[in-house]
Structures are given as structure tokens and as C-alpha cells.
Amino acid sequence: MPKKIRELKSALLKAGFSYRSGKGSHTVWSHPRLSYSLTLSGKDGADADRYQERDVKSALQDLQNLDE
Numbered sequence: 001m002p003k004k005i006r007e008l009k010s011a012l013l014k015a016g017f018s019y020r021s022g023k024g025s026h027t028v029w030s031h032p033r034l035s036y037s038l039t040l041s042g043k044d045g046a047d048a049d050r051y052q053e054r055d056v057k058s059a060l061q062d063l064q065n066l067d068e
Helices: 005-014 050-067
Strands: 018-021 027-030 037-040
Touching: 005 018, 005 037, 005 050, 037 050
Parallel strands: none
Antiparallel strands: 018 027, 027 037
16 A cells, blocks of 8 residues: 655655655755755645655665665
């Protein structure tokens, strides 16, 4: 069962990411320790696509790797 967009956003906020609004339902997420940003699209109640879940998981993993 896919996660909801709100769950992905919550995980990013908990990890210290900040966001700014993009166009429409897009939000751009960045973290001061990472050199790239992440864009999520969709309303909070919508199911996340597999690539969105993969991108968030990858960003959180990159952040964890910096701590090691």
C-alpha cells in the first residue's frame, strides 16, 4: 500500500528538511547538509508514487550517511 504525500512530508520535516512552495501542488524540500533539493508533487491526501517514496528514502539515507 503506497504512503500518502503527507507521510513523506512529515518524514522530511522530522529529519530537518525545510520547504518552500513551488507551483501548484509542488513543494521543494532542502536540507542544509545536502547539496541538492527534492521536489514533491501532489496533495497531502494523495497516494505517493513509487519514485517519490524512493526519492525521499534516498535523501534520508544520504543524510544518515553523513552522520556516520
